[in-house]
Amino acid sequence: MRYRKLCGEEVSILGFGAMRFPILDKNQKLIDVEKTEEMFDYAIEHGVNYIDTAYPYHGGESEIFVGNYLKERGLRDKIILTTKLPAWLIKEEADFDKYFTEQLEKLQTDYFDFYLLHSLNAKSWQNIKDLGVLEWCEKMKARGKIKHIGFSFHDSYSVFKKIVDAYDKWEFCQLQYNYMDLEFQAGEKGFRYALKNNLEVIVMEPLRGGQLAKTPPLEIDKLWQKFPEERSYADGALQWLWNKKEVPILLSGMTTLQHVKENIESANRAEIGIFSMEELDLFKTIRTAYLKRSPFFCTTCKYCEPCPHGVAISTVLGFYMMNIMYDDLDKSRMFYNSFLREENRADKCNECGECLVKCPQQIEIIKWLKESHKVLKKDK
Ligand SMILES: NC(=O)c1ccc[n+]([C@@H]2O[C@H](COP(=O)([O-])OP(=O)(O)OC[C@H]3O[C@@H](n4cnc5c(N)ncnc54)[C@H](OP(=O)(O)O)[C@@H]3O)[C@@H](O)[C@H]2O)c1
Missing domain, CATH: 3.20.20.100 (NADP-dependent oxidoreductase domain)
Incomplete structure (x- = not known):
């Protein structure tokens, strides 16, 4: 040792x-x-x-x-x-x-x-x-x-x-x-x-x-x-x-x-x-290759939060990215359904768009929240 x-x-x-x-x-x-x-x-x-x-x-x-x-x-x-x-x-x-x-x-x-x-x-x-x-x-x-x-x-x-x-x-x-x-x-x-x-x-x-x-x-x-x-x-x-x-x-x-x-x-x-x-x-090239797999890159800066409708935006996007980047649907789904309360999940988004103007990465948050819920929700 x-x-x-x-x-x-x-x-x-x-x-x-x-x-x-x-x-x-x-x-x-x-x-x-x-x-x-x-x-x-x-x-x-x-x-x-x-x-x-x-x-x-x-x-x-x-x-x-x-x-x-x-x-x-x-x-x-x-x-x-x-x-x-x-x-x-x-x-x-x-x-x-x-x-x-x-x-x-x-x-x-x-x-x-x-x-x-x-x-x-x-x-x-x-x-x-x-x-x-x-x-x-x-x-x-x-x-x-x-x-x-x-x-x-x-x-x-x-x-x-x-x-x-x-x-x-x-x-x-x-x-x-x-x-x-x-x-x-x-x-x-x-x-x-x-x-x-x-x-x-x-x-x-x-x-x-x-x-x-x-x-x-x-x-x-x-x-x-x-x-x-x-x-x-x-x-x-x-x-x-x-x-x-x-x-x-x-x-x-x-x-x-x-x-x-x-x-x-x-x-x-x-x-x-x-x-x-x-x-x-x-290692840097490997990291870039992982990141490239995801259609967006959320750094969890949380500038988009708090969401007026309670969505834990950066957490949801993080779980979605985890699935895409590491091919780990089971873990991403488990995290989404176990660690997030229902009132903080992506389907609570009412598309007000408040988050969009605050995101420094210009992520199409509404679109990706919808997709995240579709992919990660329990009954999939
Ligand atoms: N303070 C905090 O907020 C906080 C938060 C997280 C963690 N921690 C502490 O930090 C520790 C380390 O975090 P972590 O457990 O997430 O560590 P990690 O090393 O990132 O992940 C551990 C997992 O890696 C896999 N693994 C470990 N060695 C391996 C090997 N030689 N080959 C293949 N797979 C291997 C195993 O997963 P599989 O069983 O899936 O193969 C294992 O369960 C925790 O145990 C905890 O004590 C603290």
Whole structure:
């Protein structure tokens, strides 16, 4: 395993994301404990020393599994343990302590190495900020309950910038970042802005939740063949990140022992500057080829929102693009029907056109919302 410095800690460059464990009976709450223990044992024996869990993962069972595992193996103090405050559940100031205490109990520890305000967006950030989350974080740090404080993020770059600017003691942030998502959410601009403001960046979704590990469409597969070294799609995506000196760690949500073995093997070969300029250009060409598959490019800047009729425009367009670009209709449909409330889906568009004048990409939003609903709605 290779190690890099993150907020002064020596972390394995591959962190174990505790969000995609193998499960039983297709039930997210039923973690396959035997298989997951085997995966953790292998990862830790091979040098992984960072675990990233969160309150909602596996319906609340991820934290319990991780807590039991570390306790049974006597590993708590050998592992850098991370969990996150469920920002969207906070209704009043007392909730900070309530969830934190519950998390300490579930994880059977009395401190967290890294603690994140989870999945911040404009709304959840404003709410917890007003309720005094930053003062609460400082109190917890002073008491030794949290060693390093940061946040993870899912909104537009402008919101990201606002959150970074709001506090000069952030130590790190966790961003969705990979060779495709350079203009998605915080994107490359957010990555650079964080570094400029002395936040270290923990990378999440390095494989876009698995989409960059699948065999790509034919025209893109042909581009992969141009790399001088043969490598798997997953390895290429992970190396693209480790190639950067600014990436101390990436989190991988591994679901099988095979994933763990392969990603550790990749990590063992990782080096800063491993790719030549020609190879980096090839990644750019691959990205362009993916983008070309979509008839429009929504960067989720959200200038078009709020929609007066409640449509979550950029989210809908993002799911539609995901299907077209990555040939992933099942996942796009699942996201559309599970993560979007009915009142925010594309069929609520009444064609008022308010969004059209605001879109910097000049996307024909009304047309593509209609198409998105046709393709992604449940009964298709
Ligand atoms: N804080 C936040 O807001 C937030 C949000 C998202 C994620 N996270 C954290 O970041 C972690 C990483 O995100 P992620 O789970 O989306 O990571 P990811 O690495 O982008 O995707 C994980 C998926 O990639 C596939 N995969 C992994 N290794 C592979 C390999 N060697 N070969 C082929 N496929 C492979 C698997 O998909 P298949 O099973 O489909 O093959 C796996 O479920 C999460 O586990 C979580 O801890 C945090």
